Amino acid sequence: MDHIRNMEEKCKKYRLCHVVFQTAESALLEGVLLDNDSNSANLLVPEDLTAPESSSFEVRQSHAETFIPRQRKYKKVNIPLQSVLAIYLFQDYYHSYQYVYQRNYHPQ
Template sequence: MEHPHVRNMQNKCKKYKYCHVVFQTNERALLEGILLDSDTNSASLLVPEDLAAPESRYFEVRQSGGETFSPRYRIYKKITVPLTSVSAIYLYPYYYPSYPYIYQRNYHPQ
């Protein structure tokens, strides 16, 4: 017989498929990634891993202020997480700024 907690995690996995999610395990570890697929016992995640940029001036990007920065490189690895070890599933929080109400300089309401 299936445990209700596992069934709840299965339903959340179906709902959040192909979304950027955060899994919290029973050991309080957080796994961030893209939820690819789930079955009755496990879920598959694409987990990002940061890579070091090559040390070369050709890989630096210049901004208008004269500053330089190196681009960010990531590789994604597929991992399988058993649903019995997951305590919660959250959508990844993205910040949406409010719309900037910018008026023209010579705007005079009548």
């Protein structure tokens, strides 16, 4: 009972955030946490779609590499809190550029 209450509090804290649920079956479910009640939580889970074979969807990049944009649709999934072991915030990694600021810089 205490475990379910703890998961319910985490769901309230992470509402409308991109989260990862770890279930008792060792499955990882990624999605946006919509809402929850005392027994379950609702997630918007992304599902990848196959891109059309048309070359109009390909974007050329440098060195003759092609980039095909990813297409997704989202479905709503109801997860019982009894089967959830842990809830984590999804880590979005991005490259941080270092900016060099010069002292006494006066543009002309």
